[in-house]
Amino acid sequence: MYPHSFNHIIKTIPLLLLIFIFRPGSDAMAQFTAADFNVTEDDTAYIDRAPSKWSIRLYSVLKFQQFGISSNQTNNAIGYAPNKFYAFGMGFSRNALNLDLAFFEIKKNVAGDTVNKSNAFDFVGSLYAKAHLFEAHLHKSTGLYGWINENGGGILASKDIDIPYRPDISITALGINYNYLFNSGKITFGSISGLEIQKKSAGGPMAGVFFSVYDLHADSAIVPVEYDTLFEDHTIITDAFMVTAGISAGYAYTFVFPKHFYLTLSLAPGVSVTRGELKANDEWYIGGVPVNISYKLISRGAFGYAGIKFYALISIVNDRNFLNISNDNYYLQDINKSKLVFGYRF
Known part of the structure; x- marks a missing residue:
């Protein structure tokens, strides 16, 4: 599929990895939590890392x-997304280790289309x-719905033109x-999971x-043929393969309210280098010579109730990446997770 991409990427990865050393976490379906790295002594007036030995919980996730x-030249944007889906399940925890498993899923149909699904x-x-x-994600979707935004605002602006279901488009993101x-x-950060x-x-x-x-x-x-005049040639692509690596910095704060309620917010912008290949008009071109500077924004939040026995929360994580592919044309990858949890400690 990519006659040149992997050769370029393989040559670039060692340079990108010199920027950092990472150790990924792992999990079976949703989330594992652990708290046993003795970095800073805990102030028990602020944190209770072990409110119970066991807990059970019900949850839903989107x-x-x-x-x-x-x-960049035309100031227009095109976006695609699969069906949204909701999962429902049950989990348990022992000390600071938590495992949630989904039992069934519901896919939400796009308005006006009851036949096609991603x-x-x-x-x-x-x-x-x-x-x-540590956070890790792997997403793969085939069959997407699209839209075009004219006159600025990016893909997150109002949708000016709808694009019918495209069964041929496949996207994969690993991060x-x-x-x-x-x-x-x-x-x-354990307040986001509810276990601390x-x-x-x-x-x-x-x-x-x-x-x-x-x-x-x-x-x-x-970009459908009838709309290709809205975009410059380098953005009318059929294939893309890109690698990006970078650094981030931000701030996290938890507000504790009366009656055991709390609000956790964090924001971490980042800057990265990007290298890859894209195919437009049946020709491959390199995105990043030798590399392009790109941007990232990770936001996390949770609002919940942290009782001695009962706990509940809603959490949201958004991972947004702005990859500079050429001439300040950007490929945006937006990954979202929202979770609702009701748990009991014993």
């Missing part, structure tokens, strides 16, 4: 991804270990994020690294 390309594999895992936060949380003796309790409001800066691989294939150009 996960989806979308991608798009914005044209085929998707979607994995998001995370490992919270005191000051360390690993690592963040180190300073002041981890007073603030915990933040007793007092606190915050701290973060620093991290990330690595991602993106793959796109379509039988014909992702």
Whole structure:
């Protein structure tokens, strides 16, 4: 499929990996949590890392991804996304280790289309270990719905033109994020999973690294022929294979309210180098000579109730990547996960 891409990528990966060293976490379906890295001594007036030995929980989760390309010269953007799907299941935890398993899924039809549905594999895992936060995701979707936004705003702006279902478009995204949380003796990422309790409001800066691989294939150009005048030639692609690696920095804060309620917010922008190949008008070209500077934004949040026995929360994680493919034309990959949890400790 990619006659030149892998040779270029293989030559580039060693250079990109010199930027950072990563250690990914793993999980079976949704999330594992651990807290046994003795980096900073905990202040027990702020954190309870072991409120119970066991807990059980019910949960639902919404996960989806979308991608798009914005044209710098024409100021237009095109985007695609699969069906959104909801999963429902049950989980349990022992000490700081948690496993959630989905029992069934519901795919949401796009308005006006009750026939076509995307085929998707979607994995998001995370490992919270005191000051360390590891996240990994693998997404693959085939069969997407599209839209075009005219006159600025990117793919996240209002949808001016709808594009019918494209069964031939396939996208894959693989990524690993690592963040180190300073002041981890007073603030915990465990409030996002519900397994640890933040007793007092606190915050701290973060620093991290990330690595991602993106793959796109379509039988014909992702921009329909009737709209190709809205985009410049380099953005009318059928294939793309890109690798990006970089560093991030941000801040996390948990607000603790009366009656055991809390709100956790974190934001971590990043900058990266990108290298890859894209195919437009039946010709391959290199995206990044030798590399392009790209951008990333990871946002995390949770609102919940952290009782002694009962706990509940809704959490949201958004991983947004802006990859500079050529002449400030950007490939956007947007990955989202929202989760609702009701649990009981014993």
